[in-house]
Amino acid sequence: ISALRIIIIGGHTNWVSKLKKEFPNWDFVNPEASGTTAVSIINNADRVYFFTDTISHSKYYQFMNAIRENKVEFGYIHGVNIEKNIRDIYRDISEEA
Numbered sequence: 001i002s003a004l005r006i007i008i009i010g011g012h013t014n015w016v017s018k019l020k021k022e023f024p025n026w027d028f029v030n031p032e033a034s035g036t037t038a039v040s041i042i043n044n045a046d047r048v049y050f051f052t053d054t055i056s057h058s059k060y061y062q063f064m065n066a067i068r069e070n071k072v073e074f075g076y077i078h079g080v081n082i083e084k085n086i087r088d089i090y091r092d093i094s095e096e097a
Helices: 013-022 035-044 057-070 082-096
Strands: 006-009 027-029 047-051 073-077
Touching (some): 027 035, 073 082
């Protein structure tokens, strides 16, 4: 999964930092980031995951519109257990293959 272009939207600072160490090629988006720059990152993604604990409804819908327009697969991440999050992402991607 490290070779895929995965984008994570949201997440607590410590959690993001730990996941960046494991997957330096993934992109991480602060949900508070301003408008189109953050949303345009989705255009070439293999998959997008929302960390739902840290994103507002308006930002979620803004990103979802871009995901639908670009027909990008997406999923959700809950909780801060890095190992569980990685297993869930792996399982999610493996089921699609």
